[in-house]
Amino acid sequence: MAATNAADVLNQTLNIQITPDTNSGNSTANIMGLGGDYVKILIDNIPVVGDTGLGSNIDLTKISLSNIERIEIVKGSMGVEYGNGALAGVINIITKKNSNKKLSIRAALQEETVRDGYDLKKRGKGRHIQNLNAGYNLNDHWFANISFNHNQFMGYEGNKKGYKHFGDEKKPMRGYEWNPKDQYEINALVRYAKNKTSFFYKISYLNEKFKFL
Numbered sequence: 329m330a331a332t333n334a335a336d337v338l339n340q341t342l343n344i345q346i347t348p349d350t351n352s353g354n355s356t357a358n359i360m361g362l363g364g365d366y367v368k369i370l371i372d373n374i375p376v377v378g379d380t381g382l383g384s385n386i387d388l389t390k391i392s393l394s395n396i397e398r399i400e401i402v403k404g405s406m407g408v409e410y411g412n413g414a415l416a417g418v419i420n421i422i423t424k425k426n427s428n429k430k431l432s433i434r435a436a437l438q439e440e441t442v443r444d445g446y447d448l449k450k451r452g453k454g455r456h457i458q459n460l461n462a463g464y465n466l467n468d469h470w471f472a473n474i475s476f477n478h479n480q481f482m483g484y485e486g487n488k489k490g491y492k493h494f495g496d497e498k499k500p501m502r503g504y505e506w507n508p509k510d511q512y513e514i515n516a517l518v519r520y521a522k523n524k525t526s527f528f529y530k531i532s533y534l535n536e537k538f539k540f541l
Contacts, residue, residue: 330438330440331393332392332393332438332457332459332479333388333389333390333391333392333393333479334388334389334391334392334393334396334399334419334421335355335388335389335391336393337393337399338357338388338399338401338419341401343359343360343403344357344358344359344401345357345358346358346388347363347364348506350505350506350507351540352379352387352538353387353389353507353509353536353538354379354385354387354389355387355388355389356385356386356387356388357369357388357419358416359403359416359417360403360404360416360417362415362416363385363416364384364385364386365384365385365413366384366413366414366415366416367384367385367413367414367416367417367418367419368383368384368406368410368411368413368414368417368418368419369383369384369386369388369419369421370383370410370418370419370420370421371391371420371421371423372421372422372423372530373420375410376391381413382413383410383411383413383414384413389479389511390511390513390534390536391421392459392475392477392479392513394436394459394461394475394477394515395423395424395461395473395475395515395517396421396422396423396424397422397423397424397425398422399419399420399421399422400418400419400420400421400422401417401418401419401420402417402418402420403416403417404416404417405417406418423515423517423530424463424473425471425473425517425519425526425528426465426471426519426521427463427465427471427473429463429465430464430465431462431463431464431465432461432462432463432464433460433461433462433463434459434460434461434462435459435460435461436457436458436459436460437457437458437459438455438456438457438458438459439454439455439456439457440454440455440456440457441453441454441455442454442455442481442482442483442484442506443484445484445485453482453483453484454482455479455480455481455482456478456479456480456482457477457478457479457480458477458478459475459476459477459478460475460476460477461473461474461475461476462474462475469520469521469522470518470519470520471517471518471519471521472516472517472518472519473515473516473517473519474514474515474516474517475513475514475515475516476512476513476514477511477512477513477514478510478511478512478513479510479511479513480510480511481506481508481509481510482508483504483506483507483508483539484504484505484506485504485505486504486505486506487501487505488501488502488503488504488505489501489502490502490503490504491503491504507538507539507540508538508539509536509537509538509539510536510537511534511535511536511537512533512534512535512536513532513533513534513535514532514533515530515531515532515533516530516531516532517529517530517531518530
């Protein structure tokens with residue numbers, strides 16, 4: 329799929345539509361005609377804290393695929409188990425917590441056009457993604473992992489004329505149809521497992537700059 333975040337994957341899933349908002353830059357899940365307010369998003373069975381609430385109406389473009397093992401989807405009302413934000417369904421994102429190798433290092437670089445526009449200039453076009461992931465088994469019981477992801481979307485002008493354009497007061501043409509945004513994400517995990525017992529501690533950092541032009 330050449331997907332880089334959870335929104336890219338879920339948009340290819342039957343009966344799930346990713347609905348983007350040009351004003352906020354967020355993309356939320358729509359299941360069976362019900363919007364993001366009615367879809368509960370979990371990571372490792374824990375509701376995600378988003379800009380507008382706990383678990384519901386979560387921006388799925390902020391969840392990168394670098395640390396995801398699988399995505400579990402339950403369609404239909406799950407309000408009894410997960411609360412009033414799960415009327416349309418539940419999306420549970422399970423992250424990676426182990427590796428079969430002593431040391432694993434993975435680096436990725438992805439460059440995409442946006443429609444037919446692309447270049448590498450500071451105010452250029454396209455989408456530029458860089459990812460680095462490293463995992464290490466300290467011994468039979470301890471595992472550590474750290475990942476870094478940078479996702480830079482340069483925006484899409486469409487019928488408008490970019491941020492440098494002025495004039496046309498009756499029909500404003502300055503700005504973008506899809507505004508640029510720049511995401512930096514860091515995840516770190518430490519896991520202990522022995523026999524049927526497993527504990528893990530995970531910390532995540534996200535910095536997103538959204539330019540409303």
